[in-house]
Amino acid sequence: MKVIVDQHKCVASGQCVLTAPEVFDQREEDGIVVLLTETPSAHLTDDVRQAATLCPAQAIWLAEQEEREDRE
């Protein structure tokens, strides 16, 4: 799983930090998303997927999801 964030789209809602604090943080100056790790360990997959779903600005993607869709 590879996580991609778009800081330009981010609206600093903080949903990702509440959902997967091991993977996401917020910039001190404006609360915009900071990715702590691009490739979080497997046990965090569900949390990261939920963070992507909950992100109101749709600023989080999982590369793994696309691969899975390709396979199906």
Next chain:
Amino acid sequence: MSTISAPGTDVPPAEVPDYPMTRAAGRPFDPPPALHTLQAEAPISRVRLWDGTTPWLVTRYEDVRALLADPRISSDGTHPHYPHQSPATKERRRQSRTFITMDDPEHARLRRMVTAAFSIKHVEALRPAIQKIVDDLIDAMLAGPTPVDLVQAFALPVPSLVICALLGVPYADHDFFQTNSRILVRGTTTPQQARAATQLLLDYLDRLIGDKLVHPADDLLSTLAERVRDGGLSRREAANMGMLLLIAGHETTANMIALGTLALLQHPDQLARVSASDDPKPIASAVEELLRYLTIVHDGRRRVAREDIEIGGITIHAGEGVVLANDIGNRDPTAFPAPDRLDVDRDPRHHVAFGFGVHQCLGQPLARVELQVVYSTLYRRIPTLRPAVGLDRIPFKHDGTVYGVYELPVTW
């Protein structure tokens, strides 16, 4: 009516229901039954607003969420077909424009000036201070006579004290700003009353920002004053933003505290689950469920289509008003099984009580922490808390842009 030229306004009047709709008698926590019917039978259909315009009403969860995040949808409150909530809301938005009714890049520029204060870390750091506010107010209630109005003694002071500290607004002025805020969120307010209340609040905020320019402190109004000094904001923009934060910071949370308490008192099995736990996780989950179940911002999110949008077999044309009904969206059985049941054990975090898309509530992390502290403390400290009057004697804010109770007499 002749000035309204949006496509579709020639629909025969009789076929278009009025919006907002009325809740069923004795069902104060449930959205109007007519919204359930629309969701099942005509999930995207026209409704008639106070000014005779007939925007689209969207009632299914997936559609509400999709459109709130759709870049073809605009929040521009100056658009001639923007579906305003009431004549008073229209007047206030004309007089005091904020990022709520702007599109990017203007919206992002202004919003990002204040997002730091609402980051998870910053808000978590306020938790002990919020806990103290809640504990002190409960101490005062327990020391006083019963019955007491929970709204005045607790629900309104908690978020007012918190937002005052965050913004740097003197709490001593709470009667003034609460009274004028209340005028602005009441559905019966005339445009003249809205104009007067808006002006009073803007003058007040402008004066405070002027003070912060001279005596900066560690608060959000000082941050805005700093932007004024460096040319990033006009004095007027700063006052507009200060007023928005002050109103939004206390009205909404106050209603969630009082209405949430009443809802729990009416569902003793659910209340028992909340008050039995001092584990933060189930409390956080209960907060999300009450946000979903009550959806106090109950008159829909208002938008305008900027391009033609095909959705659910309907074409919403460019320039048409759209009302995204997040209250009934949060009761959509396809998104929330048995949606009309209050169930604090479900995981409803995907609810749209705070909206969705780039305009999703700025203050949501703060609201969450306030509600978590309140719900985990109030019923534990006053285990015999109960309404002092029957449900039929409690006045609900049916007319308000924010739903809740005007007063809640309680005893213990």
